[in-house]
Amino acid sequence: MSLRDTPGTGSQKAFWTYYLASTASDLGSAVRSLALPLVAVLVLDATPLEVGLITGAGFAAWLLIGLPAGDLTARFPLRSAQVVMDLVRALCVLSLPVAWAFDTLSVAHVAAVAFLIGLADVIYDVANSTFMPAVVPREDLMRRNSLMTGTQAVTTLGGPSFGGVLVQIAGAVPALLIDAASYVVSAVLLRTLPERPPAAKPARGEGMWTRIAAGWSYVGKHPVMAPFMWANAAVNFAAGAQLALYPVLLARTLDVAPALIGILLAGEGVGVLISSMLVTRVVDRLGTSRSSLVGGIGVVAGTVLVAAAVAWSPYDLLLYGGFFLGNALCGGTAVLVAVNSRTFVQSTCPTEILSRVTATIRFVTWGVIPAGGMLAALSVTHLGATITLWLIALAAGATPVVLAVSRIGRTRNLEEV
Structure with missing residues (x-):
């Protein structure tokens, strides 16, 4: 029996675990949206063009792997794909405080981190959205999607403000430690959910672009x-x-x-x-x-x-x-x-x-x-x-x-x- 077919309390618990994990991940992304540009401006004295490149790096990931992401995600267990992407994002964010501590932090490093996190965001988002029907009965999808949308609005509103407070208290780079921690929390919560296996293997000779098409x-x-x-x-x-x-x-x-x-x-x-x-x-x-x-x-x-x-x-x-x-x-x-x-x-x-x-x-x-x-x-x-x-x-x-x-x-x- 799949997780989606599990009735009653188990299904409710699975959704709320998924919800908390997604919220932690969304909060980390919202904090990051302010923290990365502030690191560039306050620590590295970046120019407006450099800040624009850092901000745009995440969007570039969607244009680069947005279509292949669906086929790639289908090849791996969905829960594990989300856990791995959370940990990748945490490690990428943690590389910035480490480089700062050793006085090697640069604008190029921040831009590279923004791009790599953007790639991980794409895979995580596709896997996360695909995983949701496994933890929510079909008749509850509308209500649960409404809840997820409202919570994302709260994190979008409060995340940058929270990030600003962290930067004010701890400094731009140390504040990223909280950002990394949110991804770790998400990974730990997702790890407790039952796995959903990957889709059936593609037919022999069927290439990626054929499946994308x-x-x-x-x-x-x-x-x-x-x-x-x-x-x-x-x-x-x-x-x-x-x-x-x-x-x-x-x-x-x-x-x-x-x-x-x-x-x-x-x-x-x-x-x-x-x-x-x-x-x-x-x-x-x-x-x-x-x-x-x-x-x-x-x-x-x-x-x-x-x-x-x-x-x-x-x-x-x-x-x-x-x-x-x-x-x-x-x-x-x-x-x-x-x-x-x-x-x-x-x-x-x-x-x-x-x-x-x-x-x-x-x-x-x-x-x-x-x-x-x-x-x-x-x-x-x-x-x-x-x-x-x-x-x-x-x-x-x-x-x-x-x-x-x-x-x-x-x-x-x-x-x-």
């Missing part, structure tokens, strides 16, 4: 997964543009105080947190298809509200309020699209190709983030911040359009497609 074909032809993939890609493209534009817009164009910038940017996380607590009720009332469409419309409304607040608000209070609410609306309604799509994939996709399907979807939906950031940077340079905000809203508009014109837009629930 099969996963891509499965997603591309699916009447639900394909529209969701492109709809989520539109959301993340807009998010990547926002990540690149908002700090420059707030700090330079609008001359907002640093403390207020943090509050305004936290609006997205607040929206995600609130939405994750309500998503199950909304889905029960509207259905999985219609709630996804409502989510896509909400993303557009949020981006439009931000653009309108910046372009037309005559008072600072209206500007800040519109920006915060728009950011919260955008993040909160995107949860409906993300949770519905993730739950559908986990509950319907055949186990033997789930890792490849997950990797295909993540490759597209996460791979567009740096593209959105790059195009936003070019747009704001040549067209200005206000026009760029309206272009972001236009890009986000693809989300409900893709869902509406597909078969998803003609049903109440995804199971009817």
Whole structure:
């Protein structure tokens, strides 16, 4: 009997162990997102370009191995793959304090660590998402995915702040010891879960790229997964543009105080947190298809509200309020699209190709983030911040359009497609 088939208390215990391990890992990643750039700036006096290279190194991993990750993950036991990637990330992070202690730390070392951790992140994420159906009964996937999304919002909001406190107290490099410890905690917790064996061995003569192509074909032809993939890609493209534009817009164009910038940017996380607590009720009332469409419309409304607040608000209070609410609306309604799509994939996709399907979807939906950031940077340079905000809203508009014109837009629930 598989872990997923285990009823009652054992199944509940397995999920909560998985949940705590994932949360510890997510917290480590959130702390790292602030700690690594601060190490570069405060310890190594890195230039803005060097800091940008360090920040972008993790995203490069998705473009490099995002597609092969699904096939690679399917070859190994899923629990062990996550444990190994946790330990790899811990060792990579620990190499920085060691190099600092011996006065050999360099920007190149920090960038290399960011890239290696990014590679481990890709494998861990695909394995972690594929492993979840093994610890959650199908009927509970929506509720558990909502909980995971809300917790990730909390770690995303609190992780950098926690990292800032650690840096303030212990220094940028010693704070990384806590980051490494979080990955070790995750590995220890995951090690207590029963293993889920790898998928069946591929047929003789069937190469990796043939299997990757099969996963891509499965997603591309699916009447639900394909529209969701492109709809989520539109959301993340807009998010990547926002990540690149908002700090420059707030700090330079609008001359907002640093403390207020943090509050305004936290609006997205607040929206995600609130939405994750309500998503199950909304889905029960509207259905999985219609709630996804409502989510896509909400993303557009949020981006439009931000653009309108910046372009037309005559008072600072209206500007800040519109920006915060728009950011919260955008993040909160995107949860409906993300949770519905993730739950559908986990509950319907055949186990033997789930890792490849997950990797295909993540490759597209996460791979567009740096593209959105790059195009936003070019747009704001040549067209200005206000026009760029309206272009972001236009890009986000693809989300409900893709869902509406597909078969998803003609049903109440995804199971009817």
